[in-house]
Amino acid sequence: MASSTETVETVNELTGAYKYGFVTDIETDFSPVGLSEETVRFISARKNEPEWLLDWRLKALALWRKMEEPRWAMVSYPAIDYQGLHYYAAPKAKTDGPKSLDEVDPELLSTYEKLGIPLKEQEILAGVVAVDAVFDSVSVATTYKAKLEEKGVIFCSFSEAVQRVPDLVRKYLGSVVPQGDNYFACLNSAVFSDGSFVFIPKGVRCPMELSTYFRINAQNTGQFERTLIVAEEGAYVSYLEGCTAPQRDEHQLHAAVVELVALDDAEIKYSTVQNWYPGDVEGKGGVYNFVTKRGACRGKRSKISWTQVETGSAVTWKYPSCILQGDDSVGEFYSVAITNNAQQADTGTKMIHIGKNTRSTIVSKGIAAGRSDNTYRGLVRVLAGAEGARNYSQCDSLLIGDKSGAHTVPYIESRTPFSTLEHEATTARISDDQLFLCRQRGLSPEEAVALIVNGFCKEVLQNLPMEFAVEAQKLVGISLEGSVG
């Protein structure tokens, strides 16, 4: 495919630099530095939140103070100074916030343009994608809302949902990932600033792909977004998030929480293309990506499918999971994780089989280049009542060079004899013979690696919505730049 050639063109354009490493210069409204009850109250007040939500946050803060940062993942990073961060940063609003795109700060729009997000409605028409853009902490513009509302679909920023549909938020918030679930989710619960909210009512098939781009802009700011997607009986939605961050020498903390709820016969497809700044060749700077993503298949025959392409971040700690509660429900996890230079990724999934005849599929492709370490960590747990449960796991690793590491840590637990669990794992290396074959046929070493790696990831990439699959193919090439030769 010409994509590998295009990839190299893109790389050349970038002259080897991280493409999204620019900083937007706009006035920002910060919370006081550090984490305290005062910080939480500041955030809650800024968002004009109801009392119950403030209490919910404060409860999380109290829990978090008693918790220890987890150290079991195969990643190492210096201690994070939680008291040295700003927990809230919003572009200073003129009044209440923009009513239409014309009111959005042109600086912001040009940032999105550089990111290649087609924010203008007519451009979005071409791709039929609705974008909810999260700039630091405040959602600046949500497009296509009207068309979605016709169908009864709610797609808005989390803050807006708190004002508009507080009962829905209250019903589902924390129902999949409770405040005290883990250290980073708990931190998020106390200080989350914004995120996306999606509600698909009974029987509605969401007429377009929904998409959110996250971007960390302000310096020394953690980004703590919170996403909640609820699909009622028989509903369907496909949701995509893309992530980038500017290039900075300091590390940036990103601790997000995503909760998905699928009722009877509902289906949620959640795709992520994550391209946070990975740090430089020596490992200076880069995003710490500590994310909790979990979906609950509450209803019978419901389905949740995670597809992720992880190419960025200095450290990734992320396990998108499915709780297969409803009988005959289905969980899927398709993952490509690429690490280069000094990046570290510890990522995988959890499939918890509770209902009868629940099925799950795990396909993980880890690519490690440079001095990076790439770990797949996964849990398949079948509870006693989950008769007829089936899981198929496939974990493949590809090594580039001789200083990278690939690790596979699968946990498999079954408490019923009436289940079928399969696990396959392979490790391979890009051979000199493959590289020479490609070069003899006319490809440069970079093009050859991009082609071979895209082939290796194909099963996962083909699960992405079309327009993002192309972007992901290019990213694969860009992120492995400099890994051979």
Add this chain to the structure above:
Amino acid sequence: MANGLVIKDLHVNVGEREILKGISLSVEPGKVHAIMGPNGSGKSTLAHVISGRPGYEVTGGSVEFNGVDVLEMEPEERAAAGLFLAFQYPVEIPGVTNTVFLKTALNAQRKARGEAEMDPMAFLKFLRDKAKLLQLRDEMLKRPLNVGFSGGEKKRNEMLQMAVLEPKLAILDETDSGLDIDALRIVAEGVNAQRSPERSFLVITHYQRLLDYIVPDVVHVLAHGRIVETGDADLARRLEKTGYADYTPAA
């Protein structure tokens, strides 16, 4: 200067060991040269050095193609200049279909030559026509490169790559090894169909039988790193009877 491949006094080491000990050879456009010789004589080394495979050290001599020093070029630059190597042991690339691989390769070469890339639809038709000539089923174009191919299919696939990339000089490195007589005939027909006044071939083989189908203009015998005899197609037939026993190294 379209004078084809000109090799002068080429010396090549692998590690400390000298494998090629002064090879001189000219292949003019439109000609088919065969290189025969016993195992370990340096035939494959010659093919690899011409195409730029890493791991060989050229200690003396020169290789020019149409007046350009190819030893100074990267393998992909040599490919774009029209040098093609059909591999003795074609490797697999999982997940990359034959079609994608060939389209990527052809467009990379066209781009390197400053030509326009071929659009996907035109390419697909072009590819199917070439596949038909080699009696390759369309289904094989959709399979990942060489994955699960039989020995014969892999070699026919090498011929397909050659047909698509339309090189100026094709080096066939023991393409006949592991082929049954039917596959051998198909491969030979593929080569013969591509013979033209502009295109030359360097056919490396251990056995004479391939040369029953691809009749060479010139035959060289390579033994112990040197060309020990050069003749016409009759030389190959004579070797079939006498074997390589006459070319034992000078003590």
